[in-house]
Structures are given as structure tokens and as C-alpha cells.
Amino acid sequence: MVQKTKQARTGAECSAEAMRQINPDVVAAYPITPQTPIMHAFSQYVADGKVDTEFITVESEHSAMSACVGSSAAGARTMTATSANGLALMWEVVYIAASTRLPIVMNVVNRALSGPINIHCDHSDSMGCRDTGWIQLYSENGEEAYENTLMAVRIAEDPNVLLPVMVCQDGFITSHSVETVELIDDESARGFVGEYHPKDALLDTDKPVTYGPLDLFDYYFEHKMQQIDAMEHAKDAIRKVFDEFGQLTGKKYDFFEGYLLEDAERVIVCANSSAGTTKVVVDELRAKGEKVGLLKPRVFRPFLAEQVVEKLKHAKSVAILDRAASFGGHGGPFFNEFRSAFHEEKEKPAIINYIYGLGGRELDLAQLRAIFEELKAVASGDVGHNVRYSGVRE
Amino acid sequence: MPEKPKGWKEIPIGGKIIEPGNSTKYRTGDWRTFRPIHDKEKCINCMICWMLCPDSAIKAGGPDCPEKGAKGASDKPSTCNFGGFDLEHCKGCGLCAANCPTKAITMKQEKEFD
Numbered sequence: 001m002v003q004k005t006k007q008a009r010t011g012a013e014c015s016a017e018a019m020r021q022i023n024p025d026v027v028a029a030y031p032i033t034p035q036t037p038i039m040h041a042f043s044q045y046v047a048d049g050k051v052d053t054e055f056i057t058v059e060s061e062h063s064a065m066s067a068c069v070g071s072s073a074a075g076a077r078t079m080t081a082t083s084a085n086g087l088a089l090m091w092e093v094v095y096i097a098a099s100t101r102l103p104i105v106m107n108v109v110n111r112a113l114s115g116p117i118n119i120h121c122d123h124s125d126s127m128g129c130r131d132t133g134w135i136q137l138y139s140e141n142g143e144e145a146y147e148n149t150l151m152a153v154r155i156a157e158d159p160n161v162l163l164p165v166m167v168c169q170d171g172f173i174t175s176h177s178v179e180t181v182e183l184i185d186d187e188s189a190r191g192f193v194g195e196y197h198p199k200d201a202l203l204d205t206d207k208p209v210t211y212g213p214l215d216l217f218d219y220y221f222e223h224k225m226q227q228i229d230a231m232e233h234a235k236d237a238i239r240k241v242f243d244e245f246g247q248l249t250g251k252k253y254d255f256f257e258g259y260l261l262e263d264a265e266r267v268i269v270c271a272n273s274s275a276g277t278t279k280v281v282v283d284e285l286r287a288k289g290e291k292v293g294l295l296k297p298r299v300f301r302p303f304l305a306e307q308v309v310e311k312l313k314h315a316k317s318v319a320i321l322d323r324a325a326s327f328g329g330h331g332g333p334f335f336n337e338f339r340s341a342f343h344e345e346k347e348k349p350a351i352i353n354y355i356y357g358l359g360g361r362e363l364d365l366a367q368l369r370a371i372f373e374e375l376k377a378v379a380s381g382d383v384g385h386n387v388r389y390s391g392v393r394e
Numbered sequence: 395m396p397e398k399p400k401g402w403k404e405i406p407i408g409g410k411i412i413e414p415g416n417s418t419k420y421r422t423g424d425w426r427t428f429r430p431i432h433d434k435e436k437c438i439n440c441m442i443c444w445m446l447c448p449d450s451a452i453k454a455g456g457p458d459c460p461e462k463g464a465k466g467a468s469d470k471p472s473t474c475n476f477g478g479f480d481l482e483h484c485k486g487c488g489l490c491a492a493n494c495p496t497k498a499i500t501m502k503q504e505k506e507f508d
Contacts, residue, residue, distance in 0.1 A: 101408035162407065200410055210411035222402035223409050229402070 002248050003185035011174035014142035014181055015081065015107045016041035018149035020051055021189035025076035028056035028067035032086035033119045034171035035109040039081060061086040065093035072102035073211045075201025083171060084111035084125045097164045098133030099227060100211060103156030104164040107149060110272065111171040112359040120360020121171040127324040127333045133227050135165040135234055136301040138271040143181040145169040151241050153193050158237040162199065163230050170273040188248055231302045238299060255299040255307055260286055264293025266375040267312060269338060270321035271297050274363050281368040292372050305341035315349040317379035319371050323357045331387040350378045356390040367391055422449055426486035428501040430479055436498035439475050443490035443499060451484035453477035
């Protein structure tokens with residue numbers, strides 16, 4: 001029987017706690033703010049003998065992801081964590097992990113990419129990774145970071161998927177803030193995650209295999225097609241893992257979480273900690289009788305476009321909030337995906353984009369009230385500029 | 395490639411090669427622009443070409459091998475005589491021709507054999 005306990009934990013500690021329960025074979029990591037407290041806590045578990053993990057301290061993030069690729073190919077359950085510039089330094093190996101089909105799980109504590117150098121939260125790091133072939137899960141708070149990390153292992157290792165997963169949480173806002181979180185007991189968590197049975201492990205000397213050979217115009221496209229297909233299989237695998245984990249925790253997990261969404265006329269779409277802030281404003285405006293709601297993506301890769309349409313088609317106006325700019329593009333990365341989902345639909349809401357919160361700029365309640373207010377004019381047909389900015393000084 | 399290329403559903407994922415030792419099936423001879431030609435009148439069977447060939451595409455032949463060099467032929471049953479080229483694997487690099495002490499190997503453009 002699953003035992004649930006409420007504890008006061010930071011988001012980073014939640015990720016480390018999930019890693020302790022998973023007890024991965026290998027962790028290779030390099031410190032970078034604001035990811036550091038995850039590995040700080042986890043390396044303490046290693047030092048105290050609470051896990052059996054081989055912890056590899058490396059000289060850079062490029063080496064961290066390279067060590068993860070080697071270890072995962074060897075057949076070890078492998079995890080790491082990083083942020084911003086660390087993720088950027090991993091970049092080429094991040095692609096190699098996905099295309100070599102290695103089920104590595106990485107916590108990404110979202111932080112603005114330099115420059116100018118900035119250590120605070122935005123999503124430019126993981127949004128830049130949207131096309132790397134990694135599954136991406138987003139976490140509103142520490143509890144979701146904990147749950148997503150446990151579920152990520154199962155999703156990544158599904159034999160029909162075999163793709164790496166990144167679990168994102170907001171730097172400082174989530175990673176360093178203490179909140180009450182509900183965790184499950186070690187036995188239930190370990191039972192859920194299960195044993196890892198690697199496919200084509202390099203250390204299986206009875207069955208020798210080659211990893212990473214040259215792949216030119218004759219077969220590269222076929223291997224990319226397999227990755228595309230694996231992302232399709234990931235949709236079923238994620239659904240299955242969500243349902244199974246939900247039976248343990250008594251909660252319901254979905255690709256997109258609606259908050260007072262069913263009859264909402266004006267909707268904000270945003271990920272991670274901003275969704276928590278938006279819920280406060282939704283409650284406040286609902287108390288005044290306004291039909292407002294929130295849609296929070298928990299899974300961005302793979303992107304379930306049909307569910308977006310299903311969840312948002314009844315709304316009159318929708319603001320998609322992007323905590324990342326796509327310089328020279330028409331709006332941010334979320335905006336492009338969510339808006340495209342409606343292209344063939346006849347009945348659809350008016351959709352606008354807000355770029356917000358870059359470099360840790362706060363998203364406060366007044367800004368969200370103003371966005372809901374502006375959605376009234378948008379709903380009445382006055383769309384105006386459909387790419388807007390919230391919280392930047394003129 | 396002589397074999398019909400396989401579709402994405404038929405090959406191992408991740409670019410992995412799950413069958414050991416299959417490089418022998420790879421016909422590197424397809425890459426060749428220059429073909430080595432052997433002159434058995436000049437060949438002394440020193441086998442330097444056989445030692446240097448990066449693709450093991452020089453065959454070693456016995457005393458009865460029709461392609462064996464004329465001078466210095468060994469009477470040992472299966473080795474120590476030039477035994478011809480394995481043109482399925484010879485990439486035409488020309489190392490054999492460049493290092494032959496008697497200039498018994500010359501390189502000719504493949505198009506001359508079309």
C-alpha cells in the first residue's frame with residue numbers, strides 16, 4: 001500500500017529525492033546554477049551510501065552528456081541535470097543521446113541563456129532543445145518535478161519509445177523555493193520505476209554491437225524516420241505511465257492540465273511556475289463571475305495538437321505565454337505550436353502571444369489581470385498585434 | 395550497393411549495428427576510381443603490397459595460382475605468392491603501386507574498363 005507523506009522541500013530537493021528513489025546506475029554531472037542544488041543533494045546521498053550510483057564528476061557539461069551516452073549505451077540506467085549554458089555546452093551530445101536512442105533522464109532547471117549573463121529563469125534553454133529529439137515534461141512546482149522525474153524513467157525506457165526525457169522546472173522560482181510537497185514511499189516508487197532491462201547493452205559481450213557508426217545519405221533519413229515514429233509511440237507510452245502513476249497517487253495526469261477551463265471564454269496558456277500564478281488570478285476573476293481559465297502544458301514533446309484543439313476550441317480568446325523569444329520569428333515557440341494546431345479548424349478562438357519573464361523578470365498578478373482584460377477586446381474581434389510583450393519597460 | 399537498401403522499419407534503431415563482423419559485407423570496391431593492374435613479369439612476390447593493403451584486398455596464392463608472379467615464386471602450398479586483387483574490396487588507394495619495389499603494379503582509371 002502506497003504511503004504518502006507531506007514534506008517541506010525545494011524543487012531541486014524534489015528532483016534529488018526522485019533520483020534517490022530511482023537509484024540510477026550512473027549519474028554524470030557538472031555544477032551550474034540553478035541546477036547545482038539537485039546534484040548537491042544527490043551527491044550527499046551517494047556519499048552517505050543511500051544509493052548505489054556510480055557518480056562521475058566531469059570537467060564540463062559536454063563531458064557530462066558524453067559520459068551519460070557511454071554509460072547508457074553500456075546498459076546502465078543513467079541520469080543527469082543541467083541548466084542554460086550547461087545545456088548549451090551539451091548541445092551536440094544532446095542530439096546524439098536522442099538519435100542513438102538512449103533512455104537518459106535529465107532534469108533541466110530552466111534558466112536564461114547568456115548573454116548578457118543571467119542566472120534567473122526563462123525557458124530559452126529547453127525551448128532551444130525542442131527539436132533535439134528529447135521528450136520534454138514541464139513541472140509547475142516541486143511536486144510535479146518529483147512526479148515527472150519518476151515517470152520520465154518509465155517513459156524513456158518503454159521498449160516502443162527508447163528516447164531520452166528532459167524534466168523541466170523553473171530556476172530559483174521552483175528549484176530554490178520551499179513548498180509543501182507530497183511524496184510517495186521508497187518501496188512504491190521503486191516498484192513503479194521497476195528494473196531496467198537494457199536493449200543492446202555494450203557490456204553484454206555475448207552479443208557484441210556497434211554504437212555510433214557513420215550514417216550517410218543511404219540510411220540517415222531512415223534513422224530520423226524511426227525517431228519520428230518513436231515520438232508517436234511516446235504518446236501512448238506517456239498516457240499509460242500517467243494512468244499507472246495516477247493509480248498510485250490518486251491524481252490525474254494529462255498532457256495538458258485545464259484549470260476551470262470547461263466553460264472558460266478567455267484562457268491563458270502557460271507552463272511551469274507561471275501556471276501556479278495564473279491559477280491565483282483565475283480564482284480571483286472567477287469569484288467576480290468572469291469566465292476565465294488556464295491551460296497548462298505538462299508535455300511539450302511530443303506535442304498533442306488534437307488535445308489542444310479539444311481543450312481550447314470553446315474559448316473566445318486565448319493568450320499563449322512564452323517565456324522565451326524566437327528572434328525574428330512570428331511569436332514564441334509555444335505560440336507557433338498552439339496556433340498552428342487550429343489551422344484547419346473552422347471554429348476557433350482568437351489567439352495572441354505574450355513574450356514575458358525573460359531573464360527572471362517577474363510575472364505578477366497585475367500583469368495576468370491585464371492580459372485577461374486585454375483578452376476581452378481580442379474576443380470581440382479586435383486582435384491588434386498578435387505578438388505582444390508583458391513586463392518589459394518601454 | 396548490390397543489395398536493395400532497407401526501409402526504416404527493417405533496420406535496427408539508433409544506427410546500431412547489432413550483427414558483429416558484418417564489415418566483410420561492405421563492398422568498398424564500389425568507391426574505386428583507379429584499378430590496380432599487375433605485371434607478373436616484373437613481380438618478385440615480395441608481398442609488400444599484401445602487407446600494406448589497408449583493405450586486405452591483395453590475395454595470397456599458392457604455387458599453382460594462375461596470377462602468381464613469375465620471378466621468385468614460392469613452392470610453399472598456399473602462401474607467399476601474389477594471388478591477384480580482391481576487387482570487391484579494393485578502394486583503389488594505390489598504396490600497393492606506390493610501394494612496389496619493381497613497379498609491377500600500375501593504377502589505371504576505372505573508365506578504361508567500362
